[in-house]
Amino acid sequence: MMLCKLSLENIKKSIKDYAIYFFTLILGVAIFYVFNALDSQTVMMDVSSSTQDIIELMMTMLSGVSVFVSFILGFLIIYASRFLIKRRNKEFGIYLTLGMSKRKISLILFFETLLIGIISLLVGLGLGVLLSQAMSLVVANMFEANLTKFAFVFSSSAFIKTIIYFSVMYLLVMIFNTYSLSKCKLIDLLNGAKKTEKIKLKNPYLCMLIFIISCFVLGRAYYIVTHDFLTLQEVTDILKPIIMGAVSTFFIFWSLSGLILRIAMGIKKFYYKGLNSFTLRQFSSKINTTVFSSTIICLMLFITICLLSSCLTIKNSMNANIKELAPVDAMFTVNINMDKYYDEYRNYGYNDFQIKNSHYTVKEKFELFDLDILSYFKDYIEVNTYATPDLTLNHTLGSRLDSIRTQFPFLAYDTMETIMKISDYNKVAKFYGIPEYSLNHDEYLIVADFKSMVNIRNVALSNGEEISLFGHTLKPKYDTCQDGFLEMSSQHINTGIILVSDDIIDEEYLVQNCLIGNYKTTDRKEITKIENHINQLDKSSKANEYLLPSGSTKLAIQEATIGLSAMVTFIGLYLGIIFLISSAAILGLKELSESSDNKERFKTLRKIGTDEKMLDKALFRQIAIFFLLPLILALIHSIFGILFAVKVLEVFGNEQLLPSIITTAIIIVIIYGGYFLITYYCSKNIIKNERDL
Amino acid sequence: MENILKVDKIEKYYGSRSSLTKAIDNLSFEVEKGEFVAIMGASGSGKTTLLNCIGAIDKVTSGHIFVGGFDITKLKGNELNRFRREELGFIFQDFNLLDTLTAYENIALALSIQGISASIIEQKIKKVAEELDIKDVLNKYPYQMSGGQKQRVASARAIITDPKLVLADEPTGALDSKSSKMLLEKLEFLDGLGATILMVTHDAFTASYARRVIFIKDGKIFKEIHKGKDTRKEFFDKIIDVVTLLGGDLNDAL
Numbered sequence: 001m002m003l004c005k006l007s008l009e010n011i012k013k014s015i016k017d018y019a020i021y022f023f024t025l026i027l028g029v030a031i032f033y034v035f036n037a038l039d040s041q042t043v044m045m046d047v048s049s050s051t052q053d054i055i056e057l058m059m060t061m062l063s064g065v066s067v068f069v070s071f072i073l074g075f076l077i078i079y080a081s082r083f084l085i086k087r088r089n090k091e092f093g094i095y096l097t098l099g100m101s102k103r104k105i106s107l108i109l110f111f112e113t114l115l116i117g118i119i120s121l122l123v124g125l126g127l128g129v130l131l132s133q134a135m136s137l138v139v140a141n142m143f144e145a146n147l148t149k150f151a152f153v154f155s156s157s158a159f160i161k162t163i164i165y166f167s168v169m170y171l172l173v174m175i176f177n178t179y180s181l182s183k184c185k186l187i188d189l190l191n192g193a194k195k196t197e198k199i200k201l202k203n204p205y206l207c208m209l210i211f212i213i214s215c216f217v218l219g220r221a222y223y224i225v226t227h228d229f230l231t232l233q234e235v236t237d238i239l240k241p242i243i244m245g246a247v248s249t250f251f252i253f254w255s256l257s258g259l260i261l262r263i264a265m266g267i268k269k270f271y272y273k274g275l276n277s278f279t280l281r282q283f284s285s286k287i288n289t290t291v292f293s294s295t296i297i298c299l300m301l302f303i304t305i306c307l308l309s310s311c312l313t314i315k316n317s318m319n320a321n322i323k324e325l326a327p328v329d330a331m332f333t334v335n336i337n338m339d340k341y342y343d344e345y346r347n348y349g350y351n352d353f354q355i356k357n358s359h360y361t362v363k364e365k366f367e368l369f370d371l372d373i374l375s376y377f378k379d380y381i382e383v384n385t386y387a388t389p390d391l392t393l394n395h396t397l398g399s400r401l402d403s404i405r406t407q408f409p410f411l412a413y414d415t416m417e418t419i420m421k422i423s424d425y426n427k428v429a430k431f432y433g434i435p436e437y438s439l440n441h442d443e444y445l446i447v448a449d450f451k452s453m454v455n456i457r458n459v460a461l462s463n464g465e466e467i468s469l470f471g472h473t474l475k476p477k478y479d480t481c482q483d484g485f486l487e488m489s490s491q492h493i494n495t496g497i498i499l500v501s502d503d504i505i506d507e508e509y510l511v512q513n514c515l516i517g518n519y520k521t522t523d524r525k526e527i528t529k530i531e532n533h534i535n536q537l538d539k540s541s542k543a544n545e546y547l548l549p550s551g552s553t554k555l556a557i558q559e560a561t562i563g564l565s566a567m568v569t570f571i572g573l574y575l576g577i578i579f580l581i582s583s584a585a586i587l588g589l590k591e592l593s594e595s596s597d598n599k600e601r602f603k604t605l606r607k608i609g610t611d612e613k614m615l616d617k618a619l620f621r622q623i624a625i626f627f628l629l630p631l632i633l634a635l636i637h638s639i640f641g642i643l644f645a646v647k648v649l650e651v652f653g654n655e656q657l658l659p660s661i662i663t664t665a666i667i668i669v670i671i672y673g674g675y676f677l678i679t680y681y682c683s684k685n686i687i688k689n690e691r692d693l
Numbered sequence: 694m695e696n697i698l699k700v701d702k703i704e705k706y707y708g709s710r711s712s713l714t715k716a717i718d719n720l721s722f723e724v725e726k727g728e729f730v731a732i733m734g735a736s737g738s739g740k741t742t743l744l745n746c747i748g749a750i751d752k753v754t755s756g757h758i759f760v761g762g763f764d765i766t767k768l769k770g771n772e773l774n775r776f777r778r779e780e781l782g783f784i785f786q787d788f789n790l791l792d793t794l795t796a797y798e799n800i801a802l803a804l805s806i807q808g809i810s811a812s813i814i815e816q817k818i819k820k821v822a823e824e825l826d827i828k829d830v831l832n833k834y835p836y837q838m839s840g841g842q843k844q845r846v847a848s849a850r851a852i853i854t855d856p857k858l859v860l861a862d863e864p865t866g867a868l869d870s871k872s873s874k875m876l877l878e879k880l881e882f883l884d885g886l887g888a889t890i891l892m893v894t895h896d897a898f899t900a901s902y903a904r905r906v907i908f909i910k911d912g913k914i915f916k917e918i919h920k921g922k923d924t925r926k927e928f929f930d931k932i933i934d935v936v937t938l939l940g941g942d943l944n945d946a947l
Contacts, residue, residue, distance in 0.1 A: 610774060612770070613775045
């Protein structure tokens, strides 16, 4: 069929020019498949059931993200194809003058899209299947699991899903193409190529004014997210600086496009040197039309940078934290004297029996379940914590309460403080291998590691706020919180434990008994068996009568952490890479599609005797400016974005920030830089084709 | 007089062995400093090929072209670019101005790629703009100018580097008769200032502004006539006579 042949020829003809488009489509399909097929990789891994649960959760999240990703890719494909069609207006005009009906031209386009779709899907899926083999290693590494066997994995569900999602996208593109073609007029199609490009120089004073205003607004947005951080109490509050940032980004590009040229023109020595005037004009003639896309690309890059670096920080920090924050095998706690706070515990959902039968230690509780918990342990310690309604955060903050309350209106000020005997805490500290402390009879100290809370408490401590406890008045030993914790976890979440001299404590106010120990066995499988057995107890009939001690074990924390960090990493990578290739592809495509105009211009330059080296340099600079400008602004945005993220993610710690930023930079340099180089070499090729003039 | 251009027995073949086209067939002539020479011929006579060879845009199959004593057929790569940049000035039928640059910047580019400083560029452009009467359009973009203005800007770009030789390929081809006349008067004026101009055309009126016309047919020199003491009108009539003699489609140009 002739139409098919035309389509095929068209694709062949343009495949070189739009290599970057095909490349991106293929990459998009491959990435889509790889991330949706992640679960198939875990099949050959030796993982526990709780890890399996996390993987399932991760897959659910990833498929949610996939919907979002498909929107982004859909947008990219429609944008790109609209772009490619515009370039071919004249060709369609010729078809129409030859008497071809619009329906037939639509058919040509239809075949083209179909062919492109099929080719990119097939190649992309092939690449995806290959990549996902390599991904097995990454997944295994992430879950710290051993590969039991290496097998070729293929996920048919991901395969089908990819085909369906991309088919829908291509179908939408076809409908869109047909629609936009049916709206065209022949005269416009034929004259499209001839349109004289009007170059308007923007009013420099207006540009300057808008530039300054935008910088100011942007600065304000930066300030809000970094310094006025604490005023952002609700999720919607963060929208304000985001909108401010986005709008000012647009206007900065708008005004810069006018300003850069104006300023450069002012510096005659620079402007009339070599091809500088040409390069700058190239840049400004295009940026007038690309302000909007530059803005989008800048924001996408910004999101990518923040996303990647904070996800990697979370992952790295969590893994590093585990060693420090879960130093022993297991810790079991029971609530004691629950009947004292009957109403509150009822509200939490405990039943009357559980509340009434709450006068046993951890060891005694387990004995009620016919379990000799101590038999599992090589060594162990037992400690208690206390609390009283007479010592809440309200009291600890003392005279500083009011000023802190206006700053942080949403803190739970009525929560009872956790109190521990200094000797008990030192037992724990010794067992954990963290610093021990000593206290005089009339002193107290606070151990905490949750940064925001530490800061709040330090305000009161540095003021020397005294507290009264069980009829004693205590003054702070230190003017800051000391580092330490009782509860094992994967993050720094200890909001504060008050340590006091042993003789002050009134045993009446005992609220918790903790048993902390190391197992006799170090075998992971054995430990899993023990812990599964303990967890099973919760299902026994006794659990309704007696509350089972709650445990936090190193293994459980590890698994949860690994799962969570894997989830965060994969989602971050998935979105980050898609964002990155989309924005780089748009830039590259824009640059290449203009190469036909550039071809003429470079031809002229060559005719008047410009050196090849000079031409290459001009081309390189021209493309570099286009790739760099959004990146530079995105980098500036990211500095503040990351500062903000660091505060939000404080609990994870930010010691791992630098390596994450370096990793992010490497990813961006490889992908974005790769696209830049491909664009440069493709344009150079297009321009070189005319060398023989 | 000094010899600016010497074309020595050049040949240019196109195509493969089986279907060989001789675009230029053993052609020789010379141009002296300060001359204004027109090359006339019908389409396909080889005149544009000749100009491309002289302009080092195309390579000859055999023979030599000497510009200012240098054999340009031996130049390669960037030497060619340097030669084009420093020794030649080009005026094209379709102007070949850069659409993104103003007239001033278009002219300046010819100098800036030679590494000439901005202050000298400014002086030179001022002078040439006066000579070619384009002072008013210096800050306009090509799309804001008439064809005649564009071609005068292109001419300014061609002569601003003080080239040994200005090559004009159908400079009036895209202009109406009034603009053509104005452009040719300017070229005549530039010639008076000492520029050496070699112009290719198929239009007798355009050719009549030159001081010598070389007629080419089938890649060979058919005839050569000098203006001598003739008025432009008399020279035009002489050209027409040769054109009639030449016959063929060159008549269409009348």
